[in-house]
Amino acid sequence: MLEVDVSLTQGAFTLEARFTAGQGVTALFGRSGAGKTTLVNLIAGLAWPRRGRIVLDGVPLVDTAAGIRVPPHRRRIGYVFQEARLFPHLTVRQNLLYGRLFAPRDATREPLERIVDLLGIGALLDRRPRHLSGGERQRVAIGRALLSAPRLLLLDEPLASLDAARKAEILPYLERLRDELRLPMVQVSHQIEEVARLATTLVLLDAGRVAAAGPVTALMAQPDLFPLLGRFEAGTMLRAVVEGHDGDWGLTRLATAAGPLLVPRLDAAPGTRLRVRVRARDVILATAPPQGLSARNTLAGEVVAVGGESGEPGEDAGGVAAAAAGAIVDVALRAGGEPLLARVTRQAAAELGLAPGLPVWIVVKTVAVERRSIVPALPAELEC
Numbered sequence: 001m002l003e004v005d006v007s008l009t010q011g012a013f014t015l016e017a018r019f020t021a022g023q024g025v026t027a028l029f030g031r032s033g034a035g036k037t038t039l040v041n042l043i044a045g046l047a048w049p050r051r052g053r054i055v056l057d058g059v060p061l062v063d064t065a066a067g068i069r070v071p072p073h074r075r076r077i078g079y080v081f082q083e084a085r086l087f088p089h090l091t092v093r094q095n096l097l098y099g100r101l102f103a104p105r106d107a108t109r110e111p112l113e114r115i116v117d118l119l120g121i122g123a124l125l126d127r128r129p130r131h132l133s134g135g136e137r138q139r140v141a142i143g144r145a146l147l148s149a150p151r152l153l154l155l156d157e158p159l160a161s162l163d164a165a166r167k168a169e170i171l172p173y174l175e176r177l178r179d180e181l182r183l184p185m186v187q188v189s190h191q192i193e194e195v196a197r198l199a200t201t202l203v204l205l206d207a208g209r210v211a212a213a214g215p216v217t218a219l220m221a222q223p224d225l226f227p228l229l230g231r232f233e234a235g236t237m238l239r240a241v242v243e244g245h246d247g248d249w250g251l252t253r254l255a256t257a258a259g260p261l262l263v264p265r266l267d268a269a270p271g272t273r274l275r276v277r278v279r280a281r282d283v284i285l286a287t288a289p290p291q292g293l294s295a296r297n298t299l300a301g302e303v304v305a306v307g308g309e310s311g312e313p314g315e316d317a318g319g320v321a322a323a324a325a326g327a328i329v330d331v332a333l334r335a336g337g338e339p340l341l342a343r344v345t346r347q348a349a350a351e352l353g354l355a356p357g358l359p360v361w362i363v364v365k366t367v368a369v370e371r372r373s374i375v376p377a378l379p380a381e382l383e384c
């Protein structure tokens, strides 16, 4: 458990942040300049707060009132940066073993083989960093951090410099750290998709303050937070189980608490537990059971809240000024206990009379659920 309650001023910027992070992955999310890196640096011990406390597993790392300042190398915190920062003259194996030098003798040390296996870097051990791809370098950097036997791993946008294919290659490894090593992680990310997939807790930063903190699934379904989350990508995660495949049509049937969902065929056995990200802009609402529709998925639910007006369908957090134009509204929904979201025009919301409690049919186009929107389930103990 990480407890943070700090304040700091650097130039014109003031950080006043208070949150706790438990098991799983805590994502620090916010616009550029919100204070994410500053916060991570404070946790790592690379910067010092003017006032406050940072406590890891009950051990104070900083406590300005008590005059406690544990230096970075004594904190047992692993840090992975945007660039891998490997030693160019050392092999992958030597880079990894360098991490081992920082592991306290009495700490539980994961064997090198386990880390190598977990990160799939066995074939790279004798190479030097310049002969690795960007994704491979990052996996080695993560391995080096893990070999120092950390109690917490900090990830400051380690995927930011990678293209989409390399990102997709690394994410499963980070999931394995979360689920198999059970190592708590604090991750800085700009990408809500990455957060939705990896994180369990979300700390939403806005101009140096914590605007909201809590379970990712719950916060992502809150329309009042969309301006900070980035409206265009707003969506929710549905828990699902593979029911079977419809081979002739190239489709997979999923069971969810909200109802059955058909998605493009997945390579997953019946019974596999998954999460499906349904974007608000891919959802259509109807106030009567739709007839003669090409969309395959119609779920029965009700409106929870209507709000968060904005101007442009493509605008992101930076475009909130256009809100006065108010062409689009975000509608929070619930179907079978699961949260869902829809983005509709204000005109449609008015014509349909959308208001809290109204029963609606929620239509999700099968083709809108892309393969990358379907991710493995969280282990039960990390689900909120």
Ligand SMILES: Nc1ncnc2c1ncn2[C@@H]1O[C@H](COP(=O)(O)OP(=O)(O)OP(=O)(O)O)[C@@H](O)[C@H]1O
Pocket (backbone or CB within 6 Å): 010, 011, 012, 013, 030, 031, 032, 033, 034, 035, 036, 037, 038, 039
């Ligand atoms: N050494 C410094 N002196 C003065 N101001 C600073 C210093 N370092 C950072 N800042 C300011 O502090 C604020 C927070 O910076 P920080 O790097 O933590 O933001 P961030 O959320 O990580 O941004 P990004 O997503 O762009 O990396 C910014 O306004 C930045 O300009």
